Amino acid sequence: MTRLNWGMIGGGEGSQIGPAHRLGAQADGNFVLAAGALDHDADKGRDYAQRLGVAADRAYGDWREMLAGERAREDRVDLVTVATPNSTHFEITKAFLEGGFNVLCEKPMTMSVEEGEEIVKIAAKSGKICAVNYCYSAYPMVREMREMVRTGQVGKIRLVVSNFSHGHHGDATDADNPRVRWRYDPAMAGVSGQFADCGIHALHMASFIAGDQVRSLSADFASTIPSRELEDDAMVNFRLEGGTVGRLWTSSVAIGRQHGFEIQVFGETGGMRWASEQPNQVYYTPVGGRTQIMEKGENGLSSEAERMTRVGIAHPEGFPLAVANIYVDLAAGIRGDVRDGLPTAEDGVRSMAAVHQAVASAKANGEWVDARPPMYR
Ligand code: NAI
Structure with missing residues (x-):
């Protein structure tokens, strides 16, 4: 090679x-x-x-x-x-x-x-x-959840709940630290603070696992540290094209939460939960059944989860390896073998439309707005 x-x-x-x-x-x-x-x-x-x-x-x-x-x-x-x-x-x-x-x-x-x-x-x-x-979409167990949705193992998705809430900008006495301040300054960060920084990871993942795009949203933004011009906390309700209900909470003032990225997917016949701080496990509960912990590297997972797994069962799988999975698929694409799941410019512009429309919705007291970029309406 x-x-x-x-x-x-x-x-x-x-x-x-x-x-x-x-x-x-x-x-x-x-x-x-x-x-x-x-x-x-x-x-x-x-x-x-x-x-x-x-x-x-x-x-x-x-x-x-x-x-x-x-x-x-x-x-x-x-x-x-x-x-x-x-x-x-x-x-x-x-x-x-x-x-x-x-x-x-x-x-x-x-x-x-x-x-x-x-x-x-x-x-x-x-x-x-x-x-x-x-x-984050390149973690093996995130791919497993996506495959379980694709193959109908949890039925039609009714509800997706995703949080990306940490507490690392929660100290008001540190708000003027230059490494923190720019994130809430429109001249440096743009129209949105926390939602554009972390919320879009959670929104992308909701779409990615559910296999459907965001159609509309309603947002409530708050600058809980008043000197901040941009939001440091946001609650965004959304709907996917196929009708799935979405809830998203993103915050940088949730003191005590560390990385704080997690997603729950609730279908007609089962529910699943994954968190970036325990990326090797998915909690899966079939309707009427017991909760099972599915482990990265175990037998019987999808070929897509296997493809993304670098470190054997029971060993930790780190964040850089999820980034490494992005590069594996880029290399394959450059060599002419386009792989499923690589986040592209389409995902990038869908996030930007969601950010701008969330800002508009938050300013209009949470009015529901079309969250899609004009080119995809
Ligand atoms: P940082 O402030 O820690 O580092 C930025 C680097 O870019 C510095 O080395 C700086 O000297 C360099 N730089 C700035 N302007 C440049 C220019 N015009 N030409 C060449 N180099 C330049 O920033 P950080 O946190 O590494 O973030 C960088 C980007 O990565 C941001 O867009 C951020 O949103 C994104 N990011 C994404 C993450 C993810 O999970 N995908 C996680 C962290 C950051």
């Missing part, structure tokens, strides 16, 4: 998500880090890239330099990961797609719905992959 050349923008030294991408991309030998513009500080970025093994002429000072440099090469990168702050995703993703590169963009894919629709169209026109890193 020939290794694919991989480039990274953002994810510099000390960044939060950079290490997960480096572990994820390189875990299986599919990708080798060949180029990068890793930091907003050009010198730091060049230096760090070289310490990670990137050749000096491919350790770039900024993404425009990288685009020009890579376009001119025969061995140009096969995939570019965009792991910079949100407001830069659109212009970087657009430029690399138009330059003929496959892209994995961090979430939220864009700041506006219009930008999101443009990315979907550019990706379609370019024939390149544009994936979005909804990495």
Whole structure:
């Protein structure tokens, strides 16, 4: 197998998500880090890239330099990961797609719905992959839940309840910390704080497992720390196209909750529950029956769950391995074997429409609004 050349923008030294991408991309030998513009500080970025093994002429000072440099090469990168702050995703993703590169963009894919629709169209026109890193969907037991829904094992889905609520911005005395403050500043974060940051993971997963798209929503937003312009807590009711009822709570002030991402799916003949803090188990209860704990790696799971399982039964399966699963499917796609389940630009723009419509709904006292991007109505 020939290794694919991989480039990274953002994810510099000390960044939060950079290490997960480096572990994820390189875990299986599919990708080798060949180029990068890793930091907003050009010198730091060049230096760090070289310490990670990137050749000096491919350790770039900024993404425009990288685009020009890579376009001119025969061995140009096969995939570019965009792991910079949100407001830069659109212009970087657009430029690399138009330059003929496959892209994995961090979430939220864009700041506006219009930008999101443009990315979907550019990706379609370019024939390149544009994936979005909804990495939690690549956990083996999340895939198992999706397969159980697909194969009718819990019947028609009546209700999906998803939470992504943590307490890490709950300390009002820390609200001015620059690493925290920007997330609630519209100039840096866009129209939404917590819903666009964490809520869209929960919304994507509800759609992903139920196998249906969000049609409408009603939102209640609150800035529980009053100095925050954007919401730090949101309750969003939604409906999927097929009528499934959705409930979503996302918060960053839920002190005592740690990662706080969990989902429950209730069908006509059974219910299931999964939580990111215990990602190896799904709790499954058939109607009228006892609750069973299904374990990653056990016999009898779907081939999709098996495909995503890296570490044998009883051993922990970590978050970077879910990111690694995203890269496995990207490598397969670049090599011409498109795999089911890779979150794409369509998922990215659907999230942006939900964010913008949730903001509109919250401002209109929770009025129900159409949550779909215009292009999918
Ligand atoms: P961070 O602030 O920890 O790191 C950002 C990095 O990007 C830094 O190294 C910075 O120097 C670099 N950077 C900034 N502007 C740049 C530019 N113009 N060119 C090149 N490098 C630049 O941010 P964090 O938390 O790593 O987040 C980055 C992105 O990843 C965000 O969009 C965030 O929403 C997303 N994210 C996604 C997660 C997931 O579960 N999928 C989890 C955490 C973050």
